[in-house]
Amino acid sequence: MTTVSMTVNGKKVSADVAPNTLLVQFIRDNLRLTGTHVGCDTSQCGACTVHVNGDSVKSCTMLAAQAEGADVTTIEGLAKNGELHPMQAAFKENHGLQCGFCTPGMIMSAVDLVKRNPNPSEETIRTELEGNICRCTGYHNIVKSVKAAAENMGG
Amino acid sequence: MSVENGIGASVRRKEDQRFITGNGHYLDDMNRAGQAYGYFLRSPYAFAKIKNIDLSAAKSAPGVVDIFTGADMVADGIGGLICGWGITSKDGSPHKAPPHNSMAVDAVRHVGDQVAFVIAETLEQAKNAAELIEVGYEVLTPVTNIAKALAPGAPQIHEEAPGNLCYDWELGDKAAVDAAFANAAHVSKIDLVNNRLSPNPMEPRAALGEYDAGSGELTLHTTSQNPHVARLIMSAFLGIAPENKLRVVAPDVGGGFGSKIFVYAEETTTIWAARKINRPVKWTADRSEAFLTDAHGRDHVTHAELATDNDGKILAFRVSTKANMGAYLSTFASAVPTYLYGTLLSGQYKIPSIYCEVQAGFTNTTPVDAYRGAGRPEATYVVERMMDTAAKDLKMDPTEFRLKNFIQPDAYPYETPVIMTYDSGDYPLAMNLAKEMIDYNGFAARKAQSEANGKLRGIGVAAYIEACGIAPSAAVGSLGAGVGLWESAEVRFNPTGSVTVFTGSHSHGQGHETTFAQIIADKLGVPIDSVEVVHGDTSKVPFGMGTYGSRSLAVGGSAIVKAVDKIVEKSKKIAAHLMEASVEDIEHEHGVFSVAGTDKKLTMGEIAFAAYVPHNYPADLEPGMAENAFYDPLNFTFPAGTHIAEVEIDPATGVVDIVDWAAADDFGNVINPMIVEGQVHGGVAQGIGQALLEGVIYDEESGQLLTGSYMDYCMPRADDLPNFRVATTNTPCPSNPLGVKGCGEAGAIAGPAALMNAIVNAIGKDIDMPATPEKVWRAINSN
Incomplete structure (x- = not known):
């Protein structure tokens, strides 16, 4: 076992875990933050995307131990003081989700996308979201949501 | 008068709030105190006899609680998985449905077939122990391609299905079609392959089984589109537990597309094992298992011919299809290439005669069943590729050719030559x-x-x-369905005027919590935020048939309307009493009950309150305001x-x-x-x-x-x-x-x-x- 400590959604957390524990397992199983989902076993689907030190990361591609000391944000930490993040609000407003399973990862990726591309074109959004699979929406309304959020985020 | 958030409004979805904040409750998000983890050892071979299984090393591995095989389930009297739709072949014989045990007993028939279920304190321990299981296989030559499986000399997959044939089915008037072809000015032909697909809802299948030794009740939390149907099959055919002792709960389900309709081996084994070890057992598929075991879709090989006259009018259509069922017959597999396919071959066209024959067969592949569209994409693909081919042969614009042959708007009801x-x-x-x-x-x-x-x-x-809107029960029953395809609903007012709607439909992304609430808002004037839609729990909702075949609104929504009608009928009696008018004079619109020709009125909320606090109330009327309805459509x-x-x-x-x-x-x-x-x-x-x-x-x-x-x-x-x-x-x-x-x-x-x-x-x-x-x-x- 190894002790890992990090800040998750602004709260300091620490736990003894097996050295091969993935960050996503730490988040889901140790912290019981189940908004971060697992949709595949080859790091393709992006349902487990979180932010590590501000950058989007597929949390199944990283050991918990690699996040030692890091500042991690999951979907549960995105809304502030009960107020939805503009990306969350845009997904709701534009019907950017159906079953909702890919949604947390999609939103976390999209927040990072807009951070790096404040005024993204449709093409940029589609290319950037290549690592997040949605089976329900056909992406049409996801693209629309990200565009709308980018405008509201001051892009 | 229109109603806020009523029928026709693009209301933003009520369910989204929990999904966008990470507060959904999908199956793998659930855990129970003392739960153990299940893992399936699967066949690495497409076709093999099992000579022996040695569990001794695995059973003594760290953390192992128990390990079960197919023989254990058989010994416990657990039946095999079933196909719920009987198809009759041309010669009058019933389709072949070979035994389908949840775990293999004497042979494995596709890569990924279940061989043993390892239960341990952690998932990792279960996986490690599975590697210690010794299975003696006698590897056989497999066949995966349907045309090859149905050809003479192919490997024989089930002794109950000679030549790997499940059924050889036909629909339509062969003689009429042959005659039309014989006299046709043009015959166009096409050969098509409808590729096999994996549905891939983003949430993999999962199950959490619980056993209450005190009450003897079993609870299966599972990723299902139709929890009551799962309960019925597990109870009546598999013998897991009587229906009254078996609760099936489908919480937030992350997509289905058909693949979560079926009763699978893994969920069945999980709930059975929970009782065996008297502990909660959790199983979650990884994506690899989803590819290996979620029912696939499509996989047809088809030859089609269209006869036309010199004016570009369609005379007759004939279609011959080979359909791959996979290694076993899945829950509704037999219906997909027959009554959900052949019956749609008239498309939008006036075609005087149609003949369709379908040979369905077994192969050493994952079972194939309904996937989004189920038979109708295959039919449309044949019809519409055929129409383009014919238009090209006739040197006509493809839209002109279609418009020339469309059934016209004044032709309804229109009876096709393929029983629709x-x-x-x-x-x-x-x-x-x-x-x-x-x-x-x-x-x-x-x-x-x-x-x-x-x-x-x-x-x-x-x-x-x-x-x-798959239904009606009498029609599907006459075509071989083993179930009725109605839907249920209960509309229950609370004394303070809010409403809980219980539906037998199941939402796994479709937005029922919003759409169904809009119906209540529109018809009864209840604010949409005061309407709660409950689904997916056999201990809460009335027996329901679930969601597939685009049926939720047409059948499930209609059941809600029927319950609303009863609410309105009862409310009119209460309104008449309270406003001292006759029931005939009470008018109702969007939850407001008024006396005709006066300004007297009462709202639905006031009437619901009166029904629960019936101090001043019609003498012959039951108190309370809750009505249920079962709706079975006519077509x-x-x-x-x-x-x-x-x-x-x-x-x-x-x-x-x-x-x-x-x-x-x-x-x-x-x-x-x-x-x-x-x-x-x-x-x-x-x-x-x-x-x-x-x-x-x-x-x-x-x-x-x-x-x-x-x-x-x-x-x-x-x-x-x-x-x-x-x-x-x-x-x-x-x-x-x-x-x-x-x-x-x-x-x-x-x-x-x-x-x-x-x-x-x-x-x-x-x-x-x-x-x-x-x-x-x-x-x-x-x-």
């Missing part, structure tokens, strides 16, 4: 709208422009029809429309660029246009996936699944898809009180045919799905 009675529609309206949306007449100029740039351009049409619904795809292809690379997509769909009345559009987007995306990207591939020699992960099976990504132009036409459905038809499958039904017609149009050659760049390039460069 279409109830309503306006096919020319939808086609002309789609043509206008995509500027069909401007295509030639766009094509010239592409050619000037060294690109090939094509346009493709699919005029589809589907039979949705299917028939959504139909036209999708048109436009593509540009780079002949140097074979890459297909979808430059435009127009969808004009007739879904009858629409409750929430935003949700309907989203359903069309998602359906088309899956249709495009089938046509361009997806395909389950087995190695024919070893029977290994080659497309077993997202590295190998090409799921549509955001940058593979275009934006969609979506519009609806509306001929209300006459057979249900909402006038709705169903919208969930349309895109997946129309999509592949429209896109493949566009590609064939661009390259001038026939090509099978998926039209990968390599395939397209080879077709372009072939002679």
Whole structure:
């Protein structure tokens, strides 16, 4: 076992875990933050995307131990003081989700996308979201949501 | 008077708040104190006899609670998995449904077949122990291709199904068709492969089984589209527990597309094992297991011929299909290539006679069952590829050929030669709208422009029809269904005026919590935030048939309307009493009850309160305000429309660029246009996936699944898809009180045919799905 400590959604957390524990397992199983989902076993689907030190990361591609000391944000930490993040609000407003399973990862990726591309074109959004699979929406309304959020985020 | 958030409003979804904040409750998010973890040892071979299984080393591995095999379940009296729809062959014999144990007993018949269930304190311990199980296999030669499996001399997969034949079924008047062909001026022919697909809802299947030794009750939390049907089958056929001792709960479910209709081995084994070890047991599929064991879709090989006269009128249609059932017959597998396929071969056309024959057979592959559209995409693909081929043979514009042969708007009810009675529609309206949306007449100029740039351009049409709202019970029963296909609802007022709606439908992305609440808001004037929709728990909702076949609104929504009607009827009596008027004088609109010709009125909330606090109340009336209803429609619904795809292809690379997509769909009345559009987007995306990207591939020699992960099976990504132009036409459905038809499958039904017609149009050659760049390039460069 190894002790890992990090800040998750602004709260300091620490736990003894097996050295091969993935960050996503730490988040889901140790912290019981189940908004971060697992949709595949080859790091393709992006349902487990979180932010590590501000950058989007597929949390199944990283050991918990690699996040030692890091500042991690999951979907549960995105809304502030009960107020939805503009990306969350845009997904709701534009019907950017159906079953909702890919949604947390999609939103976390999209927040990072807009951070790096404040005024993204449709093409940029589609290319950037290549690592997040949605089976329900056909992406049409996801693209629309990200565009709308980018405008509201001051892009 | 219109109502806020009522029928026809694009209300933002109530369920979204929990999904966008990470507060959904999907199955793997649930845990129970003392739970153990299950893991399946699966067959590495496509076809093998099991000579022996040695569990001794594995059982003593760290953390192992117990290990079970198929023999343990048989010894416990647990029955095999069933197919709930009986098909009769041409010769009158019933279809062959060989035994299908949850875990293999003497043989494995596809890669991934269950061999043992290891339960341990942690998942990792269960996986490690599984590696210590010694299985003695006698490896046999597999067959994965349906045409080869049905050919003489193929490996025999089940002794109960000689020649691997499940059934040889026919529909229609063969003699009439043969006669029409004999006298036809033109005969057009086509050979098609409908590629095998993996449904891939983003949430993998999972189960959490609990046993209460005190009450003897079992609770199975599972990723199901139809929890009551799962309970019924597990109870009546498998003998897991009596229905009254078995609770099945489907919480938030992350997509289904058909694949979560079926009663599978893993969920069955999990709940059975929970009782055996008297502890909660949790099993969650990983994506590899999903590829190996979630029922696949499609996998047809078809030859079709169309007879036409000199004026371009269709005379007759004949279709011969071979359908791959996989290694075992899944829950509703037999119905898909028969009554959900052959019955739709008239499409939108007036065809005097049709004959269809389908041979379904077994192979050493994952079982095939209903996947979004289920039979109707396959039918539409045959019909619409055939129409384009015939139009080309006749040198007619494909839309003109279709318009010439459409069933006309004044022809309803229209009886097809393949036992369907279409109830309503306006096919020319939808086609002309789609043509206008995509500027069909401007295509030639766009094509010239592409050619000037060294690109090939094509346009493709699919005029589809589907039979949705799957029901009615008497009809499906006469065709072999083992269940009734009605739906249930209860509308329950609380004393303070809020409402809880219990529905037998199940939402796994469709937005029922919003759409159904809109019905209540509209009909009873209750604010939408005061309406709660409960679904997916057999201990809460009345027995329901669940969600598939675009039936939730047409059947489940109609059941809600029926319950609302009873609420209104009772409320009128209370209103009459309270306002000292006769019941006949009470008028009702959107939850306001008034006395005709006066300004006296009471709201639904006031009446509900009076029903629960009946101090001043009609003497002969029961207190309380809750009504239930079961609704069994008289006919299917028939959504139909036209999708048109436009593509540009780079002949140097074979890459297909979808430059435009127009969808004009007739879904009858629409409750929430935003949700309907989203359903069309998602359906088309899956249709495009089938046509361009997806395909389950087995190695024919070893029977290994080659497309077993997202590295190998090409799921549509955001940058593979275009934006969609979506519009609806509306001929209300006459057979249900909402006038709705169903919208969930349309895109997946129309999509592949429209896109493949566009590609064939661009390259001038026939090509099978998926039209990968390599395939397209080879077709372009072939002679």
